[in-house]
Amino acid sequence: MKYNGREIAMVVVRRLPRYYRYLGDLLNQGVERISSGELSKKMNVTASQIRQDLNCFGGFGQQGFGYNVAVLHEKIGEILGVKEEHNCIIAGAGNLGHALSNYHGLSKRGFNIVGIFDSDPAKIGTDINGLAVLDVKTMGDFISTHDVEIGVLAVPRDNTKEVADEMIKHGIKAIWNFSYVDLDVEDVIVENVHLSDSLITLAFRLKELEEE
Amino acid sequence: MKYNGREIAMVVVRRLPRYYRYLGDLLNQGVERISSGELSKKMNVTASQIRQDLNCFGGFGQQGFGYNVAVLHEKIGEILGVKEEHNCIIAGAGNLGHALSNYHGLSKRGFNIVGIFDSDPAKIGTDINGLAVLDVKTMGDFISTHDVEIGVLAVPRDNTKEVADEMIKHGIKAIWNFSYVDLDVEDVIVENVHLSDSLITLAFRLKELEEE
DNA sequence: TAGATTGTTAATCGATTAACAATC
DNA sequence: TAGATTGTTAATCGATTAACAATC
Numbered sequence: 456m457k458y459n460g461r462e463i464a465m466v467v468v469r470r471l472p473r474y475y476r477y478l479g480d481l482l483n484q485g486v487e488r489i490s491s492g493e494l495s496k497k498m499n500v501t502a503s504q505i506r507q508d509l510n511c512f513g514g515f516g517q518q519g520f521g522y523n524v525a526v527l528h529e530k531i532g533e534i535l536g537v538k539e540e541h542n543c544i545i546a547g548a549g550n551l552g553h554a555l556s557n558y559h560g561l562s563k564r565g566f567n568i569v570g571i572f573d574s575d576p577a578k579i580g581t582d583i584n585g586l587a588v589l590d591v592k593t594m595g596d597f598i599s600t601h602d603v604e605i606g607v608l609a610v611p612r613d614n615t616k617e618v619a620d621e622m623i624k625h626g627i628k629a630i631w632n633f634s635y636v637d638l639d640v641e642d643v644i645v646e647n648v649h650l651s652d653s654l655i656t657l658a659f660r661l662k663e664l665e666e667e
Numbered sequence: 668m669k670y671n672g673r674e675i676a677m678v679v680v681r682r683l684p685r686y687y688r689y690l691g692d693l694l695n696q697g698v699e700r701i702s703s704g705e706l707s708k709k710m711n712v713t714a715s716q717i718r719q720d721l722n723c724f725g726g727f728g729q730q731g732f733g734y735n736v737a738v739l740h741e742k743i744g745e746i747l748g749v750k751e752e753h754n755c756i757i758a759g760a761g762n763l764g765h766a767l768s769n770y771h772g773l774s775k776r777g778f779n780i781v782g783i784f785d786s787d788p789a790k791i792g793t794d795i796n797g798l799a800v801l802d803v804k805t806m807g808d809f810i811s812t813h814d815v816e817i818g819v820l821a822v823p824r825d826n827t828k829e830v831a832d833e834m835i836k837h838g839i840k841a842i843w844n845f846s847y848v849d850l851d852v853e854d855v856i857v858e859n860v861h862l863s864d865s866l867i868t869l870a871f872r873l874k875e876l877e878e879e
Numbered sequence: 880t881a882g883a884t885t886g887t888t889a890a891t892c893g894a895t896t897a898a899c900a901a902t903c
Numbered sequence: 904t905a906g907a908t909t910g911t912t913a914a915t916c917g918a919t920t921a922a923c924a925a926t927c
Contacts, residue, residue, distance in 0.1 A: 457875060466918070468871060472864035476847070490884060499851075502884095503920050510886060518885040519927045535867050536874040554766025560863050564870070604873065629873050631866070635688070639711075644876065646869045650860065651772050652684035654843070655747050657858045658776070659680060661816065661841050662748040663669060664856065678894070702908060714908095715896050722910060730909040731903045882927105889922075896915070903908085 458534065463511050470508055471535055473498070478528035490521035540565040543605035543631075544598065546618050548573040548581075548588045551633055552609035556583050566605060570597050574614070591618065598625040608632045670746065675723050682720055683747055685710070690740035702733035752777040754814050755843075758830045759821035760785035760793075760800045763845055767819055768795050778817060782809050786826070803830065810837040820844045 456463045477498055481489060491502040491509075498505075509515055509522075515530050516522045532538065543566050545552050555561065556571055571583055572591040579590050589597065597603070606622040608615060608630055615634040622630065629644035638645050668675050689710055693701060703714040703721075710717075721727055721734075727742050728734045744750065755778050757764050767773065768783055783795055784803040791802050801809065809815070818834040820827060820842055827846040834842065841856035850857050 456872065464918075469864075469868060471871065472861070472867040473849075475867070476849075476864075492884080501920060503922095504918095506884090506886065507919080514886060516885050517927060518925070519883045521884065535871045537867060537870065539870060539874070541870070541873065550766070550769040550771060554762065554769065557762040557766065558862070559762060560866065564863060564866050566866065566870075605869070628876055629869055631869060637685075637688075644869065644872045646865050646872075648860070648862065648865055649684070650770070651776060652681075652688075653858050653860055654772065654776050654778065655684040655687065655749060656681060657817070657841055657843060657856065658749065658751060658753070658778075659683065659747045660668065660856045660858075661753065662751070664840055676894075704908080713896060715898095716894095718908095718910065719895080726910060728909050729903060730901070731907045733908065884925105884927085886925080887923090889920105891920070892918085894915100894917080896913105898913075899911090901908105901910080903906105 458512060461511065467508050467511055471531060474505075474508070475528065475531045475535060475537070478524055478531065481524045482528050486524050488521050488523055491516070493521075537564065540567060541604045542567050542569045542602050543607060544568070544570040544572060544594070544601075544603050545607040545609060546572050546591065546594065546622070547609035547611070547614075548575070548578045548583060549609065549611070552607075553583055555607055555609060555633070556586065561607075569601055569603065570594075572597075591621075594618075595621055595625045598622065598627060604628045606630050608634045608638075610634060612636050670724060673723065679720050679723055683743060686717075686720070687740065687743045687747060687749070690736055690743065693736045694740050698736050700733050700735055703728070705733075749776065752779060753816045754779050754781045755817035755819060756780070756782040756784060756806070756810065756813075756815050757819040757821060758784050758803065758806065758834070759823070759826075760787070760790045760795060761821065761823070764819075764821035765795060767821060767845070768798065773819075781813055781815065782806075784809075803833075806830075807833055807837045810834065810839060816840045818842045820846045820850075822846060824848050 456465050456468050491505040495502040495505055512534055515527050545556055545568060548571050556568055561568060571586050571588050572594045573579060573588050574591045578588050581588050606627045608619060610618050612635040615636050619630060619638055619640060623640060623643050632638050632645055632647045668677050668680050703717040707714040707717055724746055727739050757768055757780060760783050768780055773780060783798050783800050784806045785791060785800050786803045790800050793800050818839045822830050824847040827848050831842060831850055831852060835852060835855050844850050844857055844859045
C-alpha cells in the first residue's frame with residue numbers, strides 16, 4: 456500500500472479508521488487539542504504507535520503542544536478519502552444483500568447504491584428500498600453505463616467467482632466481499648468481511664472460557 | 668489466548684477458520700490427503716506457516732505423507748468448537764439487527780437466536796423471522812432465564828455501552844459487536860465487526876488506485 | 880526561558896520463513 | 904530401502920516500543 460509514493464504497512468492503514476472515529480468523538484465533545492499520550496490512554500495503544508502511525512503521512516503535531524483535534528481529524532479524513540462519493544452495486548438480493556441495501560452506513564459513507572442484482576426470477580423486479588432488483592444478466596452493461604466502481608458481493612458461494620469475474624470484466628475497481636469464499640482475483644481491491652469466520656473465532660474463544 | 672494450557676497467538680487463531688473452510692472444500696471435492704506444500708499453493712500462504720500453525724495444536728500429519736483431509740478438518744472443527752450450540756440474543760431491531768436475525772449463518776453455526784430486543788415502542792411486538800421483538804427493559808431477565816451466552820450488539824452508538832453493560836451484568840459471556848464504537852469491557856469476549864471501518868479502508872485503497 | 884511533547888532513530892519483541900533432522 | 908514430508912529449531916523479517924534530540 457502506497458501513499459504519496461511512501462510505502463505504508465497495511466496494519467497502519469487498518470488503524471486509520473479507528474483514529475478517525477476517536478478524533479470525531481473528541482471533536483464532538485469539543486476537545487480542541489490532544490497529545491499522543493492522552494489519546495493512547497483512551498484508545499488502549501501506545502503513544503509511540505500513534506506518533507509512528509501519524510508520521511507515515513506527515514507531521515500533524517506540534518512539539519510541546521500535541522495535536523489539534525479538528526486539524527488531525529480533517530487530515531485523516533482526507534487521507535482516507537471519506538468525502539469522496541462512489542457508485543456501487545449489490546450482487547445478491549438474499550438475506551445479506553437485502554440487509555446491506557438497507558444498511559445506511561453505505562450511503563452515509565458516500566457509497567451510493569445504484570443497483571441490486573439477482574438471478575432468481577422470483578426476486579427480479581421486486582422492490583428493495585426503492586430500487587428494483589435487476590437480472591444479474593444485465594449487470595455487466597449496467598456497470599459500464601452507470602460508472603460503477605464498487606461491487607458488494609453477497610451471493611451464494613458457488614456463484615461468487617462467476618459474479619466477481621463479471622464485475623471485474625466490466626471495470627469494477629473494488630469488491631466488498633461478504634461471500635463465504637476467498638476471492639482469488641488480481642488488479643482489483645478486495646475487502647473481505649467473513650462474518651462466519653468472526654463467528655467461528657467467537658465460538659473458539661468461548662470454549663476457552665468454559666474450560667477454565 | 669490459551670489452548671490446552673499452551674499459549675496460542677491470536678493471529679494463529681484467526682487463521683483457523685480459513686483452514687477449516689479450505690479443508691471443508693477439499694473434503695467436498697473428495698480429496699483424501701494433502702501436503703502443507705499443496706495446501707500452501709491453494710491458500711496463498713507458506714507451507715512453513717501452515718505447519719507451524721497446526722503444530723500449535725498437535726501433530727496432525729504424517730511424515731512423508733502429509734495430512735489426511737477428513738481427519739484434519741474434523742480436528743480443526745473440534746478445536747474451534749464448531750459443533751457446539753449457543754443461545755444468543757440480538758439487541759437492536761433496526762436495519763442491521765433485522766438483517767442479522769434473517770442471516771442464516773448464525774443458526775447454521777449453532778448460534779440459536781432466542782430473542783430480539785429494542786427500545787422503540789413502534790418496534791416492540793412486531794414479528795421478525797418468527798420472533799417477537801421484546802422490550803429491551805426485559806432483556807436482563809430474559810438472559811438469566813434463557814441461558815443466553817452471546818449477545819449480538821446492533822444498537823445505535825449512544826446506547827452501546829449501556830446495553831453491553833446490561834448484557835454483561837446478567838451473565839452474557841461474549842458479544843458480537845456491530846456497533847460503531849469500541850467496547851471497553853472486561854472478562855467478556857468481544858468480536859468486533861466494524862463494517863464502516865472496512866468500508867473506509869476500501870475507500871482509501873480505492874484512492875491509491877486512482878492516483879496511479 | 881523552562882516544560883512539554885513531537886518526530887525520528889535505535890532497541891526490542893514477536894511473527895514469519897527457512898532449514899533440516901526425524902520418520903513414515 | 905529411498906523418497907517425501909512432517910515437526911521443530913534456527914534465522915530473518917517486520918512491527919512495536921523505548922528513548923531522546925529537536926523544537927514549539
